[in-house]
Amino acid sequence: MLFDERPKTKREDLFDRENELNGLLTNIYRPLIVLSGVRRIGKTSLLLVALNESKLPFILIDARKLKDNYGWKDIYELFSQALSSSLDKIADIIRNIRGVSILGTSVELSWKGKNYVSLADLFDHLNQKRIIIAIDEAQRLRGPLSREVKEAIAHAYDYDRNLTFILTGSEVGLLYDLIGIENDKSPLYGRYFYEIKLDRFSKEKGIEFLKKGFEENKKEANESTIEEIINFFDGIPGWLTLAGNYIISGKSIEEVKEISIRIAVNEISNLIESKRNVSEIVAKRYKNTLKCISEGNNSWTKLYDCLSKRENSTLSSSTLSNILQQLENMSIIYNYDFLDPVYKEAVKRL
Template sequence: MLFDERPKTRRQELFDRDIEIEGIKSNVDRPLLVISGIRRIGKTSTLLVALNELGRDYVLIDCRKLKENYGRQDLYNLFSSSFSTVVDKVKGVLSGVRGVSILGNSIEFKWKGRDSVSLADLFDHLNGKRLIIAMDETQKLRGPLSKEVREAIAHAYDYDRNLTFILTGSEVGLLYDFLGVEDRESPLYGRYYYQITLDRFEKERATEFLRKGFDEISAKVSDEETEKLVEFFDGIPGWLTFGANRFLEGRKIEEVREIAIDVALNEIENLIETKRRVSEIVGRRYKNALKCLALGENSWSKLSNCLQRAEGSTMSSSVLENIITNLEKSSIIKDYEFLDPIYGEASKRLS
């Protein structure tokens, strides 16, 4: 079903994205592919449809499950639970490996001590077969252990020719920071990777998507209502799907928008909360910056003025620059504009 709210796994449930899927399929023998795009744009769906069509063995590691300051135990737990889902496919190459125990349907990794297994070792053993390692929301691997993970991926890039890494990320700048493809100090610096960037649908495609989805379930929806949904959600497929479902549940069209804004507000508050964990002041500055941006303060000087008024205090340019850079790296804004209009609306309502 086109409006199923879970990530899609089959092409017939996925609207468009044929070029991107073919791109993934025809480049899957490269060592590294990167799928990027803002939240709700369809990264996981595109990845899963391509993987299913390829019919090759793959393991999916959902890095969103990692908490912010994850430790080695958390990382290995994530790997263990991910590899346990494909135990039959990998037990041939992992059985008997030091630090790896295969018990029924689960694979456990020893992460500490003399007989532990490192990620680089693990990749070398997995290289005994052709395997795709897909990591969803890879930027979450940033953090204290990022160097170790990055080095293991870089090692596999050079030596493990049977492995392909497909990485996705919605906080695009953070993803590239993690990979370090532009950082001379990083082992992945200058390495070629095949890049897929998912963009929002143009107005016409978005309208077509909604019509097709409504037709599929024989829902009679007026052109005017369909257009309103397109207008609210700016061609972002996740929001279109979300909006269509709320509408089909009987919500009025304006209400649908409010519900989406509430969802976005919650996500923004979570983001601010992560900043607040650094300090109260940092949290407050991000909140004020988002509010100023939402009010249309779309240049350095306007934003600076607005923030200083909100804070009742001067603010050094390096502090402001830092905030802007981080919001850009998290794919919240670009050139002082919100990438997702629903995030912009929600930010106006920050209290």
Template sequence: MIFDERPKDNRRDLFDREKELEKIENNIIAKKPLLLLVGVRRIGKTSVLQTALNEINETSLIIDCRKLKENYGRRDLYSLFSQSLTSRLDKLKDILRKINGVSIFGNYVELKWSGKDYISIADLLDHLNERRIIIAIDEAQKLRGPLSKEVKDAIAHAYDYDKNITFILTGSEVGLLYDFLGVNDVESPLYGRYYNEIELERFDKEKSIEMLKKGFEELSFSIKDDIINSIVNEFDGIPGWLVFAGLQYFNKRDFNEIKETAISIALNEIEKLTGKSPASRRYKTVMKCIAKGNESWSKVKECLELEEKSTISSSILSNILGNLEKMSLIKDYKFLDPIYKEASIRIKP
């Protein structure tokens, strides 16, 4: 069903994205080592990823990095791999039971992450290479941190030596994903490694209308064109928001309430993305300044200084703007998601 807010896992429920699915399949068939699947939040990366993996006749693992806290440790990292391996135990038991540092208890895979007989991620990948396997790392930018080099070393090693492994990395904070990979960092173990990239774009107005009409048809619900146009105009072709708005309208019939709920969700997400430190408050103020229509460096600086009643270092402002772009919140002083813009206007000092 199109208006299912959970990530899709089959082509029947996934609207459009035929070209992107074909590109992923072709990369997998060609045994390409590294593929990036990128796009703004709610653009449908997880749905496209899960659908593609379900359609191929290969063993796959999904490492969901959204579960990682900011300063994650080795225990947290290995827990992600353990959970993923457990979900594919029926496919991998014969390989896993032979590996030192890996234990199978009932339906659960345990990984030794320290001490005697510990298994490194690179060693684990070498063993998994016995079989053709796709390893998908969802929201891979979350792997930045003290253990990022260990992860990148393992991926780089597999890139060179484990020919049966294809990595698919997704990221909604695209600049931070590039930072994690170190695409411009000569010190990164992945520097210079070739990767294919697929970017999911938002739907144009025609596609958005088609998606909404099909979703309402599946629910046998008659809806006026002006409501469809209002949803399209407010949510700007981002599939996740279109699904949210369509399902909410089916249940509540109140478009203004739906929009307010979406803005509240975005405000909560902004809070999580920027944090609560004194420095993070300045990020929120910059977002608010841009949302108010200050679409140049000088105008944002003036707005920020008026808000804080203080002079602001040019380098600090440049750093904030750069990070907001890396987080895929803004580009060229414009918001990539109109709901985030509306939410930013409402940020309280």
């Protein structure tokens, strides 16, 4: 069902991603694959369908669960959970590793003490079998321990030929930053990875997606509703799915817009809130920059003027370029505009 609101797991439910899926499956033998794209574009869906289709055993790690200042215990818990979920496929090869205990259906990894198992050791053991290690929202691994985690992945890249790492990320610049594309000090620097950049549906494909989704639900939706959904949500599958479900439940298009803007307001407020940990001034500056962009200030000069006015002071150009770079890294904006049209509307409400 196209409008199933969970990430898709089956090929027949994945709309218009044949090329991406085939690309992923034919490259699945590589050491490192990256799936990138803005929120709600369908990264987890593509990942799950590919894992399902590949028929290979996999370990799926949801890095979104990590806090900003995660520690070893958190990382090991994440891996323990992921190993537990795939236990039936890998029990034979992890059973006798020092520092790994299997209690019923759950796996426990020792993360300290004399029985400690390092991530690199764990990867070496997993390498006895062809296994995929998928890390969803991998940019969340940035932080105090990212170097050690990357060193373990770099080690596996070089020595564990049976392992494939698939990393996904919705904050694309941060994901590149994690891998260290431009940083020759990064353990993964210079290593080739196969990348799939997920883009939104074209207008035609978006319309087809909605029509098919409504048909599957035996719901007549008139052309103008479909047109309006596409014009507002711009081919981003997650929003189209959400809109489709609400229309089916009897909401009007205006109500659907309102609901989605509120969701986006929440997400952006969280982002600004996270900047408050740095300082109140920085948080305010992010908010003002976003507001200036949503008002259509689409060049450096315009944005700089708008921000100076809002702050009642002149700011250094490096401050502004820093904020812009961060917002681009988080895939919120590109080229002085929002990547997600709903975010643009949401920022106007802040």
